[in-house]
Amino acid sequence: MTSPTGTTDGTAHHRVVIVGCGFGGLFAARALRRGPVQVTVVDRTNHHLFQPLLYQLATGILSSGEIAPPIRDVLRRQRNTQVLLGDVTGIDADRRSLAVQTLGSQWEIEYDTLIVATGAAQSYFGRDEFAAAAPGLKTLDDALEIRSRIFGAFELAEREADPEERRRLMTFVVVGAGPTGVEMAGQIAELSRRSLGHNFRSIDPRQVRVVLLDGSQQVLASFPESLQRRAVKALGRLGVEIHLGVRVTGIDAHGVETSSDDPALQTVPSLVKIWAAGVQASPLGQALAEATGAAVDRAGRIKVRDDCTVPGHPEIFVVGDLMALDELPGVAEVAMQSGIHAARTITRRLRGKAEKPFRYRDLGSMATISRFRAVVTLGRLRLSGFMGWLAWLFVHLAFLTGFKNRVATIASWTVAFVGHGRPERAITAHQGLRSAPAQPAEAAPRVGPELGWRE
Amino acid sequence: MTSPTGTTDGTAHHRVVIVGCGFGGLFAARALRRGPVQVTVVDRTNHHLFQPLLYQLATGILSSGEIAPPIRDVLRRQRNTQVLLGDVTGIDADRRSLAVQTLGSQWEIEYDTLIVATGAAQSYFGRDEFAAAAPGLKTLDDALEIRSRIFGAFELAEREADPEERRRLMTFVVVGAGPTGVEMAGQIAELSRRSLGHNFRSIDPRQVRVVLLDGSQQVLASFPESLQRRAVKALGRLGVEIHLGVRVTGIDAHGVETSSDDPALQTVPSLVKIWAAGVQASPLGQALAEATGAAVDRAGRIKVRDDCTVPGHPEIFVVGDLMALDELPGVAEVAMQSGIHAARTITRRLRGKAEKPFRYRDLGSMATISRFRAVVTLGRLRLSGFMGWLAWLFVHLAFLTGFKNRVATIASWTVAFVGHGRPERAITAHQGLRSAPAQPAEAAPRVGPELGWRE
Numbered sequence: 087m088t089s090p091t092g093t094t095d096g097t098a099h100h101r102v103v104i105v106g107c108g109f110g111g112l113f114a115a116r117a118l119r120r121g122p123v124q125v126t127v128v129d130r131t132n133h134h135l136f137q138p139l140l141y142q143l144a145t146g147i148l149s150s151g152e153i154a155p156p157i158r159d160v161l162r163r164q165r166n167t168q169v170l171l172g173d174v175t176g177i178d179a180d181r182r183s184l185a186v187q188t189l190g191s192q193w194e195i196e197y198d199t200l201i202v203a204t205g206a207a208q209s210y211f212g213r214d215e216f217a218a219a220a221p222g223l224k225t226l227d228d229a230l231e232i233r234s235r236i237f238g239a240f241e242l243a244e245r246e247a248d249p250e251e252r253r254r255l256m257t258f259v260v261v262g263a264g265p266t267g268v269e270m271a272g273q274i275a276e277l278s279r280r281s282l283g284h285n286f287r288s289i290d291p292r293q294v295r296v297v298l299l300d301g302s303q304q305v306l307a308s309f310p311e312s313l314q315r316r317a318v319k320a321l322g323r324l325g326v327e328i329h330l331g332v333r334v335t336g337i338d339a340h341g342v343e344t345s346s347d348d349p350a351l352q353t354v355p356s357l358v359k360i361w362a363a364g365v366q367a368s369p370l371g372q373a374l375a376e377a378t379g380a381a382v383d384r385a386g387r388i389k390v391r392d393d394c395t396v397p398g399h400p401e402i403f404v405v406g407d408l409m410a411l412d413e414l415p416g417v418a419e420v421a422m423q424s425g426i427h428a429a430r431t432i433t434r435r436l437r438g439k440a441e442k443p444f445r446y447r448d449l450g451s452m453a454t455i456s457r458f459r460a461v462v463t464l465g466r467l468r469l470s471g472f473m474g475w476l477a478w479l480f481v482h483l484a485f486l487t488g489f490k491n492r493v494a495t496i497a498s499w500t501v502a503f504v505g506h507g508r509p510e511r512a513i514t515a516h517q518g519l520r521s522a523p524a525q526p527a528e529a530a531p532r533v534g535p536e537l538g539w540r541e
Numbered sequence: 542m543t544s545p546t547g548t549t550d551g552t553a554h555h556r557v558v559i560v561g562c563g564f565g566g567l568f569a570a571r572a573l574r575r576g577p578v579q580v581t582v583v584d585r586t587n588h589h590l591f592q593p594l595l596y597q598l599a600t601g602i603l604s605s606g607e608i609a610p611p612i613r614d615v616l617r618r619q620r621n622t623q624v625l626l627g628d629v630t631g632i633d634a635d636r637r638s639l640a641v642q643t644l645g646s647q648w649e650i651e652y653d654t655l656i657v658a659t660g661a662a663q664s665y666f667g668r669d670e671f672a673a674a675a676p677g678l679k680t681l682d683d684a685l686e687i688r689s690r691i692f693g694a695f696e697l698a699e700r701e702a703d704p705e706e707r708r709r710l711m712t713f714v715v716v717g718a719g720p721t722g723v724e725m726a727g728q729i730a731e732l733s734r735r736s737l738g739h740n741f742r743s744i745d746p747r748q749v750r751v752v753l754l755d756g757s758q759q760v761l762a763s764f765p766e767s768l769q770r771r772a773v774k775a776l777g778r779l780g781v782e783i784h785l786g787v788r789v790t791g792i793d794a795h796g797v798e799t800s801s802d803d804p805a806l807q808t809v810p811s812l813v814k815i816w817a818a819g820v821q822a823s824p825l826g827q828a829l830a831e832a833t834g835a836a837v838d839r840a841g842r843i844k845v846r847d848d849c850t851v852p853g854h855p856e857i858f859v860v861g862d863l864m865a866l867d868e869l870p871g872v873a874e875v876a877m878q879s880g881i882h883a884a885r886t887i888t889r890r891l892r893g894k895a896e897k898p899f900r901y902r903d904l905g906s907m908a909t910i911s912r913f914r915a916v917v918t919l920g921r922l923r924l925s926g927f928m929g930w931l932a933w934l935f936v937h938l939a940f941l942t943g944f945k946n947r948v949a950t951i952a953s954w955t956v957a958f959v960g961h962g963r964p965e966r967a968i969t970a971h972q973g974l975r976s977a978p979a980q981p982a983e984a985a986p987r988v989g990p991e992l993g994w995r996e
Contacts, residue, residue: 131967131969132966132967132968133967146606149604149605149965150965150967151601151604151965151966152604152964155964155966156692156966158740159740159966162738162739163739168742168743170700171693171696171697171699188697225969226969227969230969237587237611238587238626241626241643242626242644244613244624244625245625245627245643283617284618285611285613286613288623490956490960490962493952493956494949494952494956494964497948497949497952498949501948505945507945509606509607509610509946509949510604510605511587511588511610511611511614512586512587512588512606512611512681513586513587513588514586514605514681
């Protein structure tokens with residue numbers, strides 16, 4: 087290993103390891119920019135994912151590069167920081183050491199202070215068999231998979247003669263009416279009604295059925311009621327069917343089964359299903375709990391002290407979606423602020439200053455419904471419709487990482503929102519639309535496992 | 542099947558089926574826009590691939606959407622044309638019918654006139670076992686795979702302690718010094734020397750070794766000698782090592798073995814190898830030859846008459862890279878012109894006009910070496926350096942499909958050529974960097990074969 091993880095000779099070599107470079111990890115790393123520390127960022131992927139715009143990758147508006155810049159490029163000017171690709175699989179809290187894997191090769195990294203920011207994964211509430219038929223929207227791969235399913239469904243429908251099967255191919259079910267579910271349902275409705283015009287000869291994409299299900303009685307439960315009502319109205323105008331108080335009891339390749347009293351809803355034949363219903367802590371959470379004796383909540387998140395550290399381990403911080411503290415929601419803003427808090431606490435300690443507890447400042451939340459429409463809370467302000475959308479636009483551009491990505495994203499949004507374009511619709515053999523017998527030999531993956539690359 | 546393939550009641554319902562929508566198929570379809578025909582375009586993918594820019598996708602400059610617009614979107618205004626996703630697996634020339642597969646379901650499509658434009662695939666000259674270690678650059682998947690290998694190699698090198706292994710990780714071998722090989726070698730040299738600055742702490746990407754091998758004694762053999770010399774010089778300045786008259790005798794995960802007399806070249810340890818050495822006809826060529834009795838050349842291309850039709854089958858045209866005629870090269874310009882010729886011949890026939898043989902007008906050829914440098918022949922003109930690059934820029938923008946893609950591509954080129962950016966570098970789990978033991982469960986593909994999607 088060549089990372090700067092030498093011995094600790096004074097604070098200048100205090101080694102901070104940050105695991106995971108989502109919003110929590112990235113903002114922690116940035117806040118340590120001028121700190122008297124050596125920072126190592128370890129992530130399973132090579133990119134920082136701007137998750138709030140993942141739904142736009144999944145629906146053909148943005149490219150993967152626009153929402154997933156390379157971590158090392160984002161942090162390239164930060165001389166005290168090294169970025170390493172690796173999957174942290176274990177924690178030895180006594181030896182202050184992490185077990186890491188990169189393409190099958192095993193290595194170790196030592197820390198003086200650790201920031202764990204590995205976030206959350208999709209939860210199927212114990213029904214993991216739903217995952218194959220209804221992917222969630224958490225990673226770049228999820229989004230590319232969902233994108234190829236959505237646009238692939240239209241391809242199949244165009245050459246389907248049986249009206250019933252065609253109806254199934256053109257029925258999209260989104261499970262979960264939080265921000266992700268609302269955004270996906272809104273975008274699918276919008277792309278089929280606006281973007282695919284003139285693209286088909288046999289089907290009319292405007293007849294797509296988009297079904298949004300939620301077990302609770304609310305859409306956007308975390309928002310004020312007035313905005314919930316507006317969201318329901320706006321989705322209705324887009325043609326999204328909303329069914330609340332409906333639990334999903336089964337999902338398979340053919341469709342969705344629900345707890346509804348309405349026989350028409352008990353079985354919904356549908357090719358493309360999207361799961362946006364729940365999250366659980368990332369797997370490293372459990373390893374961390376076992377290594378430190380920390381308690382976890384029902385979602386597997388680590389219960390931390392009010393300074394974001396693990397009880398009994400002031401040298402281990404947990405930030406972002408993996409952190410259970412004061413019932414804070416799993417949103418980007420909490421991750422950013424807790425990441426910055428951890429970084430500042432480390433700097434304060436090394437400089438002998440008094441520590442402070444973490445105080446979350448709720449700056450509000452937002453969800454887009456369609457182009458030019460969003461619901462937004464900003465402090466006491468409530469915005470919806472076009473004003474909400476402008477606020478959404480401004481905030482997302484401000485937080486997007488890097489000037490180049492902002493320019494590229496503005497260009498793509500102009501194409502998509504002012505024009506009709508969904509330019510990023512290419513279906514690859516890797517993502518979707520590959521079935522064993524239907525593809526000639528050369529479309530099969532050609533890369534051997536001996537390389538360590540995908541098999 | 543719901544495609545407009547009903548009975549032939551007069552020329553207005555003359556059914557033209559175009560198989561494959563590369564340059565040959567697309568230009569044929571477009572030239573039939575006002576023809577008295579019903580056109581059906583069948584392609585294995587949903588996109589038209591702008592292959593001459595594939596190397597820019599593979600090296601992080603462009604996104605897949607920028608070079609691969611959806612076929613049905615490109616042809617959306619062409620009311621007499623339907624686009625269907627399917628893999629043509631068989632031809633019945635007597636019944637004038639094609640066997641097609643879409644995700645495992647089998648269907649048929651009938652034609653009155655057929656245009657086969659399925660192009661060429663990579664050829665390993667009988668050494669198909671090279672493919673796993675050294676992918677070619679023919680499809681979107683190829684480019685994404687190569688992209689993740691290139692950027693993944695730097696990730697691995699950054700945390701490699703062993704200097705010899707690090708050297709292997711930072712050695713890139715490109716086999717074949719035609720335009721694709723030259724462009725890939727030039728881009729890898731340029732991205733490591735320009736774009737990755739400040740990105741690493743342990744390695745210096747400028748020390749990357751790029752090795753360009755060719756069995757012949759020439760770089761860019763199809764170009765005039767003066768331009769060949771300039772290309773060699775420009776590649777040398779970029780730091781590309783060129784070895785000519787060297788045959789590759791073995792490629793595996795570890796590296797490349799060659800026929801060279803120089804012991805240092807007999808074994809070149811290298812993680813990332815790219816094959817740009819040969820092409821062979823796409824698999825449909827053989828089915829077509831068997832169905833029609835047509836002769837094929839050594840690369841499996843169909844020998845056609847001077848009007849691009851199959852001997853004895855005036856209703857079957859073969860255009861583009863699958864066509865063997867007058868030793869025409871397998872370049873985009875031949876595909877476009879032969880596609881247009883087939884379309885015009887069909888229109889002439891239906892209107893009772895005299896047919897004409899295909900006359901190829903060689904408008905020249907071009908290859909980029911690096912930003913601001915290209916070699917170009919345009920008629921009798923020979924350009925190199927910046928003037929060549931301007932010509933390259935102009936021609937590629939002119940031929941890129943769609944206004945939106947041109948605007949997006951200009952933006953990306955500005956970022957890459959004026960700035961330093963390689964914004965499209967995201968490595969997904971599907972493309973590269975996935976090894977069975979190193980990845981936690983949720984990174985595994987979640988989609989079941991029961992869906993017909995990728996397993």
